[in-house]
Amino acid sequence: MAAFITKRLALTVLVIIVTSIVAFMLVHLSGDPAAAMAGEGATDADIAAVRETYGFNRPLYAQYLDWVAKLLQGDFGRSYYLRMDVGDVLAEHMPITATLGALALGFALLLSVPLGVFAALWPNTMIDRFSLWLAVAGQALPSFLFALGLMYLFGVYLRWLPISGTGSWQNYIMPAIALGYYATPAIMRLTRSGMMDVLQSDHVRTARAYGLSPWRVIIKHSLRHAIIPVVSLAAVQLGFMLGGSIVIETIFSLKGIGYLAWESIQRADIEIIQAILLVIATAYALLTLVADLLNAALDPRIRVS
Template sequence: MAAFVFKRLAEMIPVLFIISFIVFALVFVAGNPVALMLPEDASQEDIDQLTASLGLDQPFLVQYGKYLLNLVQGDFGESFRYNTSALPLVLERLPATLELAVAALVLAVAMAIPLGVWSATKQHSPVDLLAAGGSVIGKAMPNFWLGIMLILIFSVMLGWFPVSGRGTLGHLVLPAMTLATGIAAEITRLLRSSMIEILNQDYIRTARSKGIREGMVVYKHAFRNSLIPLVTIVALQTSTVVGGTLITETVFSWPGLGQLLIQAVHTRDMAIVQACVFVIAILVIFMNLVADVLYRLLDPRIKYE
């Protein structure tokens, strides 16, 4: 297990290298951000002088080489908007994003597990049709539209929850619900398919023929063996959660990475953009590693060579 974890950590290095190259190339193609750093009445001479002082007039490979050299030292540059180092600012916003992401995942799993199990055990029943219809609707609704609707209903009309911000449990409810809805719909659909396949296995029929209670058959035998696909689904949804926070945090003014990244893109604050994308990439890769480790804990038959 330790050798496998070490190997996966080593594999992160080339992946992060490729991500850094893609992000830097996209930032390079986006154009020179110097015009946004200077007043509107700045002369072309001032623009050229600042461009040269920042090294933005050098060839792409030269700029990327300097970027990599700084990157290995944890230096993503300085944000011209906030006038401070980019990485500490990004890490300062990270706990808010993690709070929202974890709350959304927990809420999604809490909704999806009972719906998926009930739907699989009661095929073609009203419960199954309701769960299937809800999954389609939940998956189809865009995050920004759902967030606005939740604000209109539960904040503006009913006054139950705050409209925006962070600080209390009430501030967390609507953003987490917005993120969790689409994820729960996906997990419900895939968990239902997995449960139906497992319930048709021979060992399930054997357990039923022995007179074991249906609840024990479903939850101890069938559901337990569907945990590996469930872990896979949740791990794959990590990237969906992180991507969803970009819009959700903007809608609810949640002070996390998503809101910071959107603002940085609008202002062409490239140091913040690069630091945000890099941190998000590490989060997604780490969650995939956690999922692989959980496979071994859930099923000892799985061996890592």
């Protein structure tokens, strides 16, 4: 197990390093940051002054190494627009996105895993057809349209929930449902297919032959094995929610990382954009690492291989 963890940690560090290079290069090669910061009416002299002031006239590798050296010291840089430390800005917005992502993933798992299990237990029944319909609707319905529908029904018409802001836990209910519903179809289908395969395996037939209760066979001997690929998918989906929540956060006026990224792109705040890309990519890599370790704990064959 120690060798397995070491290999996965090394791979995660390598992914983070490569991602930092890609994030830095994409931001700087997508356009002239000095021209974007100077504004539309800036002259060549103004752009040259900005380039000189912020060191954009140096080679890219030198700028990257300086950026990494500061990151290793916990310094994400300083926002050109907000005149604040980027670390403080991220610390203000990240909890909102993290809370939204965790609630959205929890909703997706609570809805999709039971549906997938029931659909596998009773294939070609109304439960199976309902699960299939839910999966198709989740893939076909755009998240922003679903979010607007929730906002109108529960916020405007019924007035049960607030439609914007982060004043209480109720503000997260509709955004979490709108964001989590998009991940439901994939998790549900994967749970269903995994359960159907496991239910036909020899060890499940043996457990039934020993006279174990049906729910013990389902939970202990079937779901434990079928849930292994779902763990990996859930980690990927959570990373997607953290990085792709910009639409939901904008609709419900949640000042999270997604909303901050959109604002930073609008005002060409390079330091914040770079930091957000790195933080989201690092979260993706760490979530994948956690999923690999959980899968190895659930199935010893993974760490042996």
